[in-house]
Amino acid sequence: MENKTRRLVVIALYTALALILSYLESLVPIPMPVPGAKVGLPNIVTLISLLTLGTPLTLLIVTARIFLSGFLFGSMSAILYSLAGGLLSLGVMALLLKAAREKLSLITISLLGAVSHNLGQLAVAAAVVQNMNLFWSYLPFLMLLAIPTGIVVGVAANLLYRQLQKINLFK
Template sequence: MDSKSYRLVILSLYIAMALILSYVESFIPLPVPIPGVKLGLPNIITLISLITLGWPLTILVVVGRVLLSGFMFGNLSSISFALAGGLLSLLVMALLLHFSKNSYSLIIISIFGAIAHNLGQVLVAVVIVQTGNLILYFLFLMLFAIPTGIFIGITARELLRLLNKTTIFKRLNP
């Protein structure tokens, strides 16, 4: 299998895994009275894709997962919130990875990604509601972004450590 075909297979697997994690996440109740708070399980795959495939293909992972999960389990509103959060999160994490030259840990990158995800969602809410009074809501979401970002970062780091012991990524060159 040539490198492009192999990348397409890995890309498809990432989208499928992110979609499954998104679905699993919908069954995990969080004892939080604030709407929009989630663990961010699909971001595990986003981080792994960003490191193994690079940001251009990871855009496809994020958009593919958001559109598929939105059409299957959500609505147009959920798609717009998830897309804004997912793409802003990806942008921030990609920039941190690019400019940090591996000096930041995946945990720190994941925390900033979680905060950016919340910011993207709040910005969509500001446009829909047409008020800037949602900053307090964003601050509440940030309180949850830090522990969830830590959890996602640790999980992605450990999964990458295990996957690097296999030959799965030997043929990928982001």
């Protein structure tokens, strides 16, 4: 019983933290060359959740965060774009963590997650407006943005994960 309760509390905390980071990210305008581009701070929680809870529960957390932030601070279109990017990114990072965790750093996995997030959102945007030129014209900018944002998220997740390991929260 205690493990189930503890896991439920951790899921709720991760979801709340990801939602707060999403909200804070929307409040702080960071000058980006592409409209709507963000750092992706909630992905810190996604990475930590993948490492501590596994893919199925992280899928629950990511989906809950996307719908909650969309309903509270965004729109239905924001939910659509976030789902595309968030779920593709989650899938890529989960596969990389499972297949190559010893070979790839958390920073590299985060960077590839950022790239896949941008690809997912860009694919949906091109499909919505039915214009593949949109995809190809924004692709270079979004790939370049994925590098610093993926690194920032990866470094933050790596530091946080090391601290969580020290306090034995998940043993």
